[in-house]
Amino acid sequence: MTCDELLIALNEVVDSETALEIYKEFAAHLSNCNPCQVVLDNIRQTITLFQAGQEYHMPPSFQEKYQQIIESKWDEKFHKSKNEKNS
Amino acid sequence: MIVVAEEYSLNNSRKNELESLIKQKISVDDEDLPLWQEAKDGNFKAFQELMNRFQNRVYGLAFRILNNPQDAEDIVQQTFLTLVEQIDRYRGESKVKTWILGIATNHALKLLRKRKGQYYTSFNDRNLDSINHEPLPHPEYIAVWRDNPENLATQKELKILLSESLNRLEEAYRTVFILRDIEGLSTEETANILDISLSNVKIRLLRARLQLREDLTKKLGIEATRLISTHSEHPISK
Ligand SMILES: [Zn+2]
Numbered sequence: 001m002t003c004d005e006l007l008i009a010l011n012e013v014v015d016s017e018t019a020l021e022i023y024k025e026f027a028a029h030l031s032n033c034n035p036c037q038v039v040l041d042n043i044r045q046t047i048t049l050f051q052a053g054q055e056y057h058m059p060p061s062f063q064e065k066y067q068q069i070i071e072s073k074w075d076e077k078f079h080k081s082k083n084e085k086n087s
Numbered sequence: 088m089i090v091v092a093e094e095y096s097l098n099n100s101r102k103n104e105l106e107s108l109i110k111q112k113i114s115v116d117d118e119d120l121p122l123w124q125e126a127k128d129g130n131f132k133a134f135q136e137l138m139n140r141f142q143n144r145v146y147g148l149a150f151r152i153l154n155n156p157q158d159a160e161d162i163v164q165q166t167f168l169t170l171v172e173q174i175d176r177y178r179g180e181s182k183v184k185t186w187i188l189g190i191a192t193n194h195a196l197k198l199l200r201k202r203k204g205q206y207y208t209s210f211n212d213r214n215l216d217s218i219n220h221e222p223l224p225h226p227e228y229i230a231v232w233r234d235n236p237e238n239l240a241t242q243k244e245l246k247i248l249l250s251e252s253l254n255r256l257e258e259a260y261r262t263v264f265i266l267r268d269i270e271g272l273s274t275e276e277t278a279n280i281l282d283i284s285l286s287n288v289k290i291r292l293l294r295a296r297l298q299l300r301e302d303l304t305k306k307l308g309i310e311a312t313r314l315i316s317t318h319s320e321h322p323i324s325k
Contacts, residue, residue: 056147066164078129
């Protein structure tokens with residue numbers, strides 16, 4: 001296996017925990033090719049970084065505002081008037 | 088010969104088998120399904136619970152695609168309005184989560200197209216197959232990263248670094264990376280949402296990962312550990 005072939009198969013190696021066990025040629029290449037091993041580590045770290053602590057939160061004032069709009073739409077759809085709801 | 092990713096697929100039949108198994112399990116494993124069922128019958132409280140569960144996810148998804156807080160807010164509102172309109176149309180063919188994130192993604196992409204004007208449309212319509220057949224970019228800057236990823240910088244600096252890198256990606260790659268690696272959707276779910284082929288999802292994801300790796304390693308790699316790739320002097324064709 002060449003570096004090019006490993007590059008093309010990188011998704012499989014990254015996404016499957018067992019890829020390295022099943023495809024011995026990947027593991028063999030990686031143990032002999034430091035650049036490919038580092039690239040693989042870098043990609044795993046890249047994904048981890050993006051997944052970790054990257055939450056976005058909408059402003060609370062907006063949350064209140066849009067949920068009211070949705071509720072009006074909801075009432076319209078399910079044929080409820082405000083009066084009906086309040087009674 | 089030029090090596091392209093599509094020519095290299097591992098164990099496809101096993102994958103398809105797994106994918107159909109996963110499909111059968113969707114209804115069993117979908118913890119949001121009961122809420123949707125109640126909502127469909129007109130229970131607003133159930134729908135509100137769905138909104139509370141997903142609003143920040145939709146917001147984050149839209150923020151990453153559009154890179155603008157106001158636009159992200161618009162997408163949240165549009166997404167849940169669409170969900171109210173189409174609540175009876177959902178047939179459980181995907182997880183509720185995928186249904187919601189799919190509607191949000193498509194609203195966000197539509198707005199992005201509007202923001203970018205025709206330029207963008209022509210990019211997306213450009214035959215992406217031709218991109219798929221372009222050689223993959225080789226890793227150039229290869230180095231071990233400083234410390235653990237989480238300790239690399241302050242959270243704020245890190246957030247800026249990541250969002251800048253993400254925004255440097257072409258939209259076609261960025262959206263796939265967001266759905267697959269950040270939102271954790273499967274290749275098939277991502278393909279359905281974007282209406283592209285499975286192999287297109289895979290190649291876009293690979294290109295996104297490679298470019299982000301290159302970008303982040305330039306910022307986070309230890310120069311002293313930098314390696315010269317054995318293939319860096321040769322083009323990928325052989
Ligand atoms: Zn190698």
